[in-house]
Amino acid sequence: MMKQEAMDQRFSSCRGVSFEIQPHKDPFAIDAPRASRRSWLPWGSSKRIVPTSGAVISRSTSRASSHFCDLETDDEDDQDNVLINIEEGYELDNNHELPILCSIDQGQNLPQAPSKKIVSKPTKPKESRLSVILLDQGLFTVYKRLFMVCLALNVTGLVLAATGHFPYARNHATLFSIGNLLALTLCRTEAFLRIVFWLAVNVLGHSWVPLRFKTATTSLLQSLGGIHSSCGVSSVAWLTYSLVLTLKDRDNTSNLIIGVASTILALLCLACLAAFPLVRHLHHNVFERTHRFTGWASLVFLWAFIVLTKCYEPETKSYRKDVGSRLIKEQEFWLTLIVTILIIIPWVTVRRVAVKVSAPSGHASIIKFAGGVKPGILGRISPSPMSEWHAFGIISDGKEEHMMLAGAVGDFTKSLVSNPPSHLWVRQVHFAGLPYLVNMYNRVLVVATGSGICVFLSFLLQHGPAEVCLLWVAKGIEQNFGKEIKEWVSRHPKEKVIVHDTAVMGRPNVSEMSVAAARKWGAEVVIVTSNPEGSRDVVNACKSKGIPAFGPIWDS
CATH class of the missing domain: 2.40.30.10 (Translation factors)
Structure with missing residues (x-):
């Protein structure tokens, strides 16, 4: 009996947010009128949910989850149960009507929360976050396609060079390796990307530009990490090829040059291994520090390699002193200089x-x-x-x-x-990401769970080129996010804002709510910020209904 009472009192936590809820009158709380009949249906049903009598919410002592945007129940003892919100007027039929009582409006006095009912449903195997990141986003995502296209171009060049059909690449293998380093650096240079995103919004952010061009650009800019990763692997491949050629011609080089080149190759390999998805996901701090310091060390040794190779005289087995006049004539020097400047820029700020x-x-x-x-x-x-x-x-x-x-x-x-x-x-120098591309569209539905709201609130506080509508699902709005944020959201009309507080309304089907809201508002595109599972579900649900949708990817 005690265990059942505890289950009745528990609500889903939201990325580390768990607290005790006091019964109180709250603008975000929603009451359901009393009704004589009582029944329930799972979320996503095409039938109306019949109301039940109102009830007072008891204290909740839910355990913290691992992600602020999570909307999952956390307790292993409650895996087979889900909280269903029973509320008059809430239906998701073929017309996808929106839950009117979920909207908030300035000065509107909403009743208390509806009663909750624990409903059994079949046990669903819990997915690991890593499987969602690597597999559930699809085998043919834009990110992976960019990775494969970039890698295929480099492999083609390597094969042609190795077979003697691309003599320029064979004679400048190191240059191609540095070129890949330049490309991967550009894909991660925040100042450069800020300009690229600004250009995309200003060039394509007009009503006469076809929607498919805008969505294609959004997919590309969101997935630049695929080019970054592919260029990293390609850079290692070209440097390996260059080192093999150098070892075949040991008489015209020095052991010092070979040692420096081998060190660069080892550092780049270490950086690539640290960025492997499994390591990056499970040991993010290790990835970040290893990636950064091996990158810097590689750059230092690259400068040493360029200076040594350009001033070495094979005939005399010595190094010339007038290296400056020779360096400025070399392509490798200028590419490495650009890479160095791009890496330094963020740290200057x-x-x-x-x-x-x-x-x-x-x-x-x-x-x-x-x-x-x-x-x-x-x-x-x-x-x-x-x-x-x-x-x-x-x-x-x-x-x-x-x-x-x-x-x-x-x-x-x-x-x-x-x-x-x-x-x-x-x-x-602040950077632009997926949320900035909201400015490219005319009418956008933004979906946020938990603290994901922060990146979208500015669109409500500042008037921009896009008409933005908000769907926010979180737990304990004022208790966890503060009175100021709650007031910012509540001052906007219900036509533009829907807030679902899971502490008083239970855990919703965010995907169904997103599709319904997008259809009601006539949104051109849906942009979601949630945990990997939540983002995936919303994006897939919207796309299945023909609504373009985007959410953060693991390497965005």
Whole structure:
């Protein structure tokens, strides 16, 4: 009996957000009128859900989950149960009517939450996050296609060079390796990508541009990581080929040059291994530090390699001193110089700035900075710039300040709650990602779970070229995200905002809600920010109904 009572009192947590809920009158709470009949149907049914009598919500002591955007039940003892919201007027039939009572409006007094009912459903095997990242996103995603196309071009060049049909590549194998390094660096240079995204929005962000061009551009820009990864592997392949040619011609080189080239190859291989999805997913800090420092070390040795090879005289087995005049005539020198500049640019903008950190709850913190920021922009912060960086969406009204919402899910984000710092390191050049491309469209539905709301709030606070409608699913709006964020959301009309508080309304089918909202609002595209499983489900559901949809990918 005690166990059953505990199950009745538990609600799903939301990426580390778990707390006790007091019964109270809340603008986000929703009441269901009393009814004489009682019945239920699972989410996604084409039938109307018949209401039940209202009930007072008891305390919830749900356990923290591993991801702020999760909407899964956390307790292993409750895997076969799901909370169903029973509410009058909520139906998802063939016309996909929206739940009117889920909308919020300024000054609207909504009743208390509806009653909940625990419903049994078949046990579903729990998917690992890694399987979702690697397999469930599909075998032929744009990311993987870009990877394969780039790799195929490089392999073709290597085969032609090795068979004597591409003599230029055979004589400049190192140049092709550096060219791949330049391409992969461009795909990760935030200042360069900010320009690319800005151009995409300003060139294609017109109503007369066909929607398919906009969605194709969005897919491409979101998946540039595929080019980055493929160029990394290709760079190793070209350098290996160059080293093989050098070893075949040992009489015209030196052991020092061979040693430096071998060191570069070993460092690049280590960087590639650290970026392997399994390592990157399970040991992200190891990946980040290894990738960064091996990259820097490779660049240093690359400069040494270029200088040594260009000033070495095979006839005399010595090195010339007038290396400067020879270097500026070499293509390898200029490509390496560009790579070096691109790598240095982000670090030139690093500053230690004063911040104001507050914690609405023990599971999330709000970090405030001086200066306004445009909608859709993301930023990076760090307690120690040489060791780790963390990216967050930026909330700003474009005036005097901007802020970040950080769920307490890791050591750094938890320390923001337990020991709020007075200063943090930031990169002053903010970067553009998928949310920034909202500006390319005319009418967009943005879907967020948990703290994913932060990257979309700026579109509500600042008027932009796109008409943005919001669907937000989270737990304990005011308790976990603060009164300020709740007021920002609640001031907008119900025609533009739907908020589903899982603490009082139960766990919804976000995919069905997204499809229904997109159809009602006539959205051109749906953009979602959630955990990998949630993003995948929403994107797949929308695409199955012919609605273009995009969500974050594992290497975006």
